[in-house]
Structure formats: structure tokens, C-alpha cells
Amino acid sequence: MRGVTKVYGEGPTAFSALKGVDLDIQAGDFVAVMGASGSGKSTTMNILGCLDVPSGGRFLFRGHPVERLDRDQRALLRRRYLGFVFQGFNLLSRTSALENVELPLLYRGEDKRRRRELGMAALDKVGLANWSRNTPAELSGGQQQRVAIARAIVTEPDVLLADEPTGNLDSERSVEIMELLSGLNRDNGITVIMVTHEADMAAFARTVVHFRDGLVERIEARHRQVSGQGEAVEA
Template sequence: MAANAALIGFDTVWKSYGQGEAKVHALAGVDLAIQRGEFVAIMGPSGSGKSTAMNIIGCLDTPTAGTYSFMGIDAGRLDRNRRALLRNLYIGFVFQGYNLLPRTTAAENVELPLIYRGAPARERRDLAMQALAEVGLVGREHHTPAELSGGQQQRVAIARAIVTRPTLLVADEPTGNLDTARTHEIMELLTRLNRDLGLTIAMVTHEADVADYAERTIRFLDGHVASDSSKLEVA
């Protein structure tokens, strides 16, 4: 297994909660590799460990045992501030509930990750405008989340995630709050970003037709990878 060359590598990753009898293994020795440029859907029932896996992939969480490597870095052993830096530099996040700052304009929301990079105001503005243009929100820059539809809010969130030109986009149920038409639009957008920017995408979803947009689908069950199928293999 070429784990070293992979963007994301799980080497017998365990994640356990609780103590003694009450101990629960959210992940029970998972091995996994995701290459640069892949668009991966992660599925599984609740409690299957998919969310835990996503948190580890996004460097928000660390394994209890085993090794998680991100870009060849042993990210599971980094302290929280180093992981924050890693997230800021290489990872973008899109959440089910959009998670935009309320009463803050779209442009300011998109600028947020750049502030933590210490980018000058002018550069931040330019990059934010560019990212908003890429997600098709020209003319909505100064709207607050309350003035935007769900689909538009998720586009702002995607612009915020890609404004730093990350290597990896972590999407947690990105279409969970959207209707079918909006879902289709957002998935088209993600597919385009994957194809045009070479952005690696790891997306949790429980909808099969959303997962269909991805090239590869990994199913979790009881803390294990139950299946890992690529469209190319199926085809």
C-alpha cells in the first residue's frame, strides 16, 4: 500500500471513547488511503465511524492509536495549534449547516481564513471576490447570510473553503439542508472544483445520488471500512 505517497493515509487507526466496560471504539483499526485529486464520498449509518474518520481527516481530531498521515506529515501527533495551522494552510471545510458567521457579509465570511494567515486587507478582499466569483455569487458580496438562500449560503461556505487554495476540501453533508435542485447545483460546483482546480474532496453523505457525484465511495460500518468502490472499477 503506497500510504507514503498518498495525500491521506490511515494506518490501523483506532479511536476510542470512554473507559473500561463503557469503552466504545468509533474506529477499530482502519486502513485507508486517499490520493491527491480524488473525489471521495464517505457513507455509512450513524455510529458507523464516518464522522470520526472525517474529523481525523480534517485534522480536527487525533487517533487514539495508529497513525494518521496528511501530506506525509504525522498529523495525529501534532498539538492543536499545529493542527490549526495545517487546517488553515491546506484544508477547507464545508458543513451541513453552512456555519457562516451571522450578521457578517458574504465577503467578510470568505475573508475569515485569510485573516488568520495575516494577509493584508487589500489582498484579502481581492481573493475573497475572486472566490465568490468562482462559486457564482457576483453581486452578493455584501449580503449577510440572513439575506441569502440556503444554496447561496452554501456557496459562500464553499468560497470560504477554497479561498486559501487548499489541497483538501472536507465536506460534511454539504447538501443535507438543500432541496434537489440546489443539491444538484452544489454537487456540480464541487465536481467542477475537483476537476478544474484538482481539489481533493472528502465528503460525508448519506444520500446515494449525492455520493454518485464522487468517483469513489467508502462505506463505514461499526468502525470498519465495509466497502471501498471506485467508479472506474465498477465500469
């Protein structure tokens, strides 16, 4: 991102959510984005996820100027390269875990056999292969978030964007989800970009970006390791 601005509204009621953000995210990094409400972190995530476009400045993904893409082109970019995990899980309540995970593949036009194969592989990666037939109501909050992560990685994205992925979970389940995201980053090379308000969750990241008043306030580069109790600690 180079000089990225985002303005909502016009005239005297216009609000500048981003005021010239410069930010580099390297492939394979695990980035936590932090800041108070209204600091610009969620707007930045929407632009990084190609859900919104800048009002000004440049956003390059793999060297390609995303701000020049139309709505359909951005949708194709999301479908091919990006996966999303949300605080509220956003699972279909009346369908099984496997069917929820298969949904992005259905949009891609994959046949039933291929959808099942890839869906089960994704559930296995998050440790839920034996729960594939259960509906969300039959799963714990932590299990539901694992299904949501499986849905996000079933298309084998390069980048996983997570918006407060542990916000609805207790401490123990939160650590489990963070260990899972860390493993996907470390073992599968997926770039993880996560918005969080929780410093102990951000400690799992290698890079922490702090936003304030629509700008990047500071960036911390960390070397992290996971303790025997499943806690992230600075090495």
C-alpha cells in the first residue's frame, strides 16, 4: 500500500478513514493489525481483502494495481488468492460442516466428488475430519471456528485474512485457534493477516502493525516461539 486514502461521504460530512497509509506485507508473514476503534485497521483489511477500493493511492498485490480492477476482477482475485475468517463464524446453520466447507468450491464449479475430496482434506487439516456430518449447532464455538478456517483454506489461498477470529471464544479455545493459524502459516506457507484487539493473540504474529487515526503508527517485528503451555512468547 502506498499513500492509500479512504474517504466516506462527501462535502462537510466526509470522513477520512485512511489518511495516506504506507504498508508492506511480505509473502509468508503472519501479521497482526491492532488499533482502537476508528483507527483505520478494519478499512485497511477491507482494502487488503479486495472488498473495498482506496479513494487514493496505490494497492499492489503481487505487483498488480488492484485499484484499477473492476468489481468482477476483484471478485476473481478474492476467489483465487484469498481466504476469509470472521469473528461470527458465518456458517450455514442447517448444513453439515463438510457442506459449509465445500461452499467456495461450489462457487468455483467443482464437481461433487472433487468438492468432497478437497472439503475432507481441509477438515482434516483443522482436526475435524470426524465431525464432517455435524451441523454448527452440534459443534462447540472453537469447532465452529475451525470449520470456518477449513472453509477459508479449502481453495488453497495464498493469503488468509482473519477479522477478530478469537473474539467469540474463551481463552483456551482462542489459543487453539491461534496455534492452528500459526501452523497454517508455518507449515503451508499461507500469509496470515489478522485484526485483533488482544495483545496475547497478537503475540502469535511475527509482525504487529499498530494503527492510529487513519495511519500506521508503528510496526513491530517479532521473533516468536510457542511455549509448552501453548502460549506465544518472544524469543
